[in-house]
Amino acid sequence: MKTIAIFGANRGLGLAMVKHYVQQNYSVIAMVRNPEKATELAELNVKIIQCDAVNQADVQYAVGCLPKDAIVISGMGSFQAQQPVDYIGHRYLIDALEEQEIQRFLMVTSLGCGDSWSMLSDRAKAVFGGAVREKSLAESWLQTSRLAYTIVRPGGLKDGESTGNAEIYQDEEVHGLINRSDVAVITERLLNDDTSIGQIYASVDPTLSY
Secondary structure, eight states: EEEEEEEETTSSSHHHHHHHHTTTTOOOOOOOSOOOGGGHHHHHHOEEOOOOOOOHHHHHHHHTSSSSTTTEHHHHOOOOOOSSTTHHHHHHHHHHHHHHHEEEEEEOOOTTSSSGGGSOHHHHHHHHHHHHHHHHHHHHHHHHHSSEEEEEEEOEEEOOOOOOOEEEESSOOOEEEEEEHHHHHHHHHHHHHHGGEEEEEEEEEETOOO
């Protein structure tokens, strides 16, 4: 049974990924900043490890608890958060994975990161451009690491059951929405495909509308 460690697991995309991988019978380890608030995770009977991603010692401890063959996914984000984790949290995580020689890592960022910055509207840049720029820095840090990485840039995230219609794209401009549950499905597909190593993918569901 493969071990999947998910950072940012307590809510939103991270929680959706935990639910997906539990349903697929993976051994799931959930990394959360505040275990006392992880009531849904407790109901799923997954292993929970406390980890404040902007505390380097916390990250080093949490990664040190993982088996060497663990697959690590991060859905961490800090839009409107008091302590941004988009760059520094991911930098601590990437460094700790290298130190522990844990290789496979998938990071979920967002449309607009890196070379897709020009795809964001001026309004989007004004509202959450800071977080996107931090995520872009994290992508750069990851791309210059020794990890076997994959980066997924989803569109606007929504709640809801998987539609099965989400698509992945490379080297083309895309816009749109995607359910968090479908992002989870896509991460599994990419992690089981070695050709995704070292690649960046955008992902939206063309059947969803604003």
